Amino acid sequence: MLGTDTLLVDDDAGVLVVTINRPKALNALNQAVIAGLQHVLDEAAEAARAGRARALVLTGAGEKAFVAGADIAAMADMSVGTAREFARSGHAVGDALASLPIPTIAAVNGFALGGGCELALACDFIYAAENAKFGQPEVKLGVIPGFGGTQRLARRVGLARAIELCLAGDTIDAAEAARIGLVNRVLPAAELLPATIATARKIAEMGPVAVAEAKRVLYAGAGLPLSQANALEVEAFAGLFDTADQKEGMAAFLGKRKPEFKGR
Numbered sequence: 001m002l003g004t005d006t007l008l009v010d011d012d013a014g015v016l017v018v019t020i021n022r023p024k025a026l027n028a029l030n031q032a033v034i035a036g037l038q039h040v041l042d043e044a045a046e047a048a049r050a051g052r053a054r055a056l057v058l059t060g061a062g063e064k065a066f067v068a069g070a071d072i073a074a075m076a077d078m079s080v081g082t083a084r085e086f087a088r089s090g091h092a093v094g095d096a097l098a099s100l101p102i103p104t105i106a107a108v109n110g111f112a113l114g115g116g117c118e119l120a121l122a123c124d125f126i127y128a129a130e131n132a133k134f135g136q137p138e139v140k141l142g143v144i145p146g147f148g149g150t151q152r153l154a155r156r157v158g159l160a161r162a163i164e165l166c167l168a169g170d171t172i173d174a175a176e177a178a179r180i181g182l183v184n185r186v187l188p189a190a191e192l193l194p195a196t197i198a199t200a201r202k203i204a205e206m207g208p209v210a211v212a213e214a215k216r217v218l219y220a221g222a223g224l225p226l227s228q229a230n231a232l233e234v235e236a237f238a239g240l241f242d243t244a245d246q247k248e249g250m251a252a253f254l255g256k257r258k259p260e261f262k263g264r
């Protein structure tokens with residue numbers, strides 16, 4: 001899988017580590033980076049379907065930033081139409097992350113502001129370095145979040161916290177982000193990437209069909225009334241009894257051995 005100069009892709013034995021690489025601009029997202037991410041995620045989806053990719057970790061280059069937002073220099077002169085297309089392209093990347101049949105984890109190694117916070121939110125969950133900072137400061141620029149922040153942030157941390165962050169534009173540290181449920185785990189900077197990859201690898205060792213179904217049902221159910229969401233779970237649970245992995249997983253438990261999942 002090929003990256004670009006602004007997007008590095010490392011395949012760590014089935015765990016794809018995608019690094020946004022514009023450290024001089026604090027990894028700000030311009031159209032080229034968004035297009036590159038879309039391309040990498042399309043390839044990751046294909047690799048996941050073929051069993052070659054089992055998890056994806058998203059991070060930023062350098063010690064200062066995950067992503068300090070969408071590129072303000074690139075947005076400054078946008079027309080309404082270009083801004084709409086730009087927002088849509090960011091949403092497509094968010095949707096691509098959420099619909100990947102493998103886990104996606106953001107390793108937030110510094111500033112995750114604006115589009116950076118939104119990109120992290122599009123991952124299944126977030127690990128953060130102790131020095132990480134989160135925020136939706138778009139109102140300070142006379143705009144609002146445009147890559148899903150008003151919606152994904154509210155769904156992750158609740159409406160009141162999300163409204164406060166989006167309206168006041170404040171930046172919160174990693175500890176506060178963990179306290180409100182935006183971040184799952186806070187780590188010393190040096191341990192962030194190894195710990196994130198270790199969690200990715202742990203999930204990669206589970207039954208891949210089960211992991212994909214758990215992710216699908218969790219996201220799909222979140223937008224449905226509880227009775228419909230529960231029905232979705234029942235169907236997905238039952239459907240897994242038609243897989244070799246279910247038979248292998250349960251036989252391995254009963255035989256007191258490690259399962260060898262095939263992903264089917």
Ligand code: HXC
Nearest residue numbers: 024025026028068069070071072073087113114115146147
């Ligand atoms: C373009 C950026 C940038 C950004 C930083 N840089 N953030 N360039 N877009 N979002 C550039 C700076 O211009 C500077 O370039 C270099 O990175 C280093 O940044 P400094 O500001 O010098 O660093 P520092 O003083 O440490 O401050 C760090 C910072 C600050 C607090 C993160 O850079 C900042 O406030 N950035 C903007 C954050 C933001 O508003 N994000 C939301 C954007 S709107 P030079 O060339 O001078 O060295 C958004 C909308 C998403 O994300 C939806 C779109 C549809």
